[in-house]
Amino acid sequence: MTAYTRRAWIILWKDLLTERRSKETLNALFFFTVLLLFLFQFALGPDRERLRAALPGLLWLGFILAGLLGFGRTFLAERENDCWDGLLLTPGDKSAIYVGKLLGNFLLMITVEVMLLALFAIFYDVAVWQVAAPLAVVLVLGTVGLAAVGTLFAAMTAQVRARELLFPVLLIPVQVPVLLATVSATQAVLLGQPLADSAPWLKLLAGADVVYLVIGVLTFEFILET
């Protein structure tokens, strides 16, 4: 294990440990997704067919709302007890911190997404299990894109006054391509079409993921310094 991956791993391990002990973010996010489910139901009414037609969009709407809450907290813990200075004092390439935080956010989001999918499968009788493998590909590609920019912007807005407001205002427009691609691909997958039909979308997602990751790694150190 090189020093870089070890640093990223340490950050990830620290965050996972804190989360396991406090269970703050995950518990609240789970409850939040249940509430979202209620909201979707109230907004669209009892008609199951209509709900199922809107499902891909609703799913990703739920993911991005949960992501906005979850990502926004990424760096909040670092502001207490001078942890931010501790991060600044870590030797070597600062982008290892970004990679570690990104992995943590990715795991958090995937957990929330699986929970929300399970709830959808139960409450709206969606056949998720049969398309689990292609759906997983779409989820992973989309979540990397969301988390890559989300983590970068979360580090930025952690230091800003109107954080809760600014974070979504910055993140959502940038994530339009990811949303369009994931919603379209999810729709195709849920309709039972083979993954190859969504190949252009998956390629776009993969390309966008790479671009966002490269930018995140390159610019993170500028955000971290105070």
Place this chain on the structure above:
Amino acid sequence: MMRALGWVAALGLLGGLGAAFGYAPREVAQGNVQRIMYLHVPAVLTAYLAFGLVLLGSVAYLFSRRAGWDRLAAAAAELGVLFTGLTIVSGSIWGKPTWGTWWTWDARLTSTAVLFLVYVGYLLLRAMVEEPWQRARYAAVVGIVGAVNIPIVHFSVKWWRALHQPSTILGPEPSPIAGAIALALFVNWVAFTLLFAYFLSRRMEIARLEEDLVR
């Protein structure tokens, strides 16, 4: 120097008005409404120039840490939002009589709207961070992400429309532009670019004075 640029831009705009309403012929199919193009197209070209300068200023700031680059990016972003807004509004006014609707989720319209929102976010960020160096660094990162994202937005929105439904309102490709119309368009484009250069230099000057005042 700056004042001279302002006068040249004003003259150019007058010439552009003359070219658009006097010199350019009345378009056969759309009538006089088509003359909105002489505002619409130069505005969007200027907006792209502005966002290109935001990217340039952002990258150059992160490398050199000179405040001048940050002022360039900030001023260009403000003007870019202004000209994108002008593009959307003029396009809307043009769309109502020709397409029968103020707005449609066509690929170009959507990607322009996304562009607008990204840079409105950029300006909001600038307004909310008080410490100047921090603001410059954060804004530079958002400026880079926003610019690099433009092609991704472009392709995603294009495919989104292509995969959903073909555009029924826009119809077939427009015929090649006639010589007189192209010339009038060119005059207006030059005038808009001059105006942009004037606004940009003024805005950067004001930003420099503001920084001196704070210091």
